[in-house]
Amino acid sequence: MELELRHLKTIRAIADAGSLTRAATALGLAQPALSAQLKRIERALGGALFERGRHGVRATALGELVLERSRIVLPAVTELQQEAARFARAPHATACFRLGGTHGPLLGAVVDRLADVAPDARVTTCISWSERELAGLLTEGRLDFALAGTCGSASPPGAEGLVWQEVAVDPVFVMVPEGHALAGAGEVDLAELAGADWACVPGDGCFGDCFTVACARAGFTPLRMYETDTSSLVHLVQVGRAVGLCRATFPDTPGIITRPLAGTPLTWRHLLGWHRVTQRAETAATVLAQARLAHAGVAAGSDSYARWTAAQPVP
Structure with missing residues (x-):
């Protein structure tokens, strides 16, 4: 399985929520489905990303590395999408004035x-x-x-x-x-x-x-x-x-x-x-x-x- 942006978003959601249960609710998934998805992601990355405990989950060293990179990659992709949308509309700027x-x-x-x-x-x-x-x-x-x-x-x-x-x-x-x-x-x-x-x-x-x-x-x-x-x-x-x-x-x-x-x-x-x-x-x-x-x-x-x-x- 190749790592995709949605996988990084899932990892961020789990880290932000602090538990699989809360993350599943935030993502609109059933907890078993989220657990299965996390296991696939961990297999693709070569190790566990979170340690499970009575009070939720905590990122492992590998998990911290992935989270750190995601904090750079996700905003960069968002910015790229916005800039692409601006470029796509630019040729029509003289034909259409959208005024606020x-x-x-x-x-x-x-x-x-x-x-x-x-x-x-x-x-x-x-x-x-x-x-x-x-x-x-x-x-x-x-x-x-x-x-x-x-x-x-x-x-x-x-x-x-x-x-x-x-x-x-x-x-x-x-x-x-x-x-x-x-x-x-x-x-x-x-x-x-x-x-x-x-x-x-x-x-x-x-x-x-x-x-x-x-x-x-x-x-x-x-x-x-x-x-x-x-x-x-x-x-x-x-x-x-x-x-x-x-x-x-x-x-x-x-x-x-x-x-x-x-x-x-x-x-x-x-x-x-x-x-x-x-x-x-x-x-x-x-x-x-x-x-x-x-x-x-x-x-x-x-x-x-x-x-x-x-x-x-x-x-």
């Missing part, structure tokens, strides 16, 4: 622009609240590009082979209902909202921590934070249940006023990511340019953002 993104209007604007510049291309989209999930999909070759973001200057989702380029940086605005006492203000001091409940969309970055720090600098601790989808966030603001936090590019919405925070204590950096193995430089440059144009268009369509931009000092 988090919440917000930017993804739709990018899709619209790509439809203009590449009318024959097939464009698909995937939405996730998690920047790390999007990075994983890029790494696995299941997305071509991802629009994600980070709070302030935080690092983008890390994964080997990924390239992240900045699209734009937005100030974070607050959302209040039209009848709110601060709805007519040109900008809002964060301290003026000390008694409010808050709402924002979820994420796995440091935005929540950065918001808490900004509130502490303003002299208060936020009472409550609702992390919810965009539609629910809008509803909570419209009915006066919470003050919302949003990127400045958030589209104008009936019943809601968006206002900048004095001093811009929070910012959001829009990023475009791709895998350097699967994307040609010219394709990535095209998508990045369209993403930046899309952001400019979305920003221009927001009256509150336009006013904020006009009020900024010329660099």
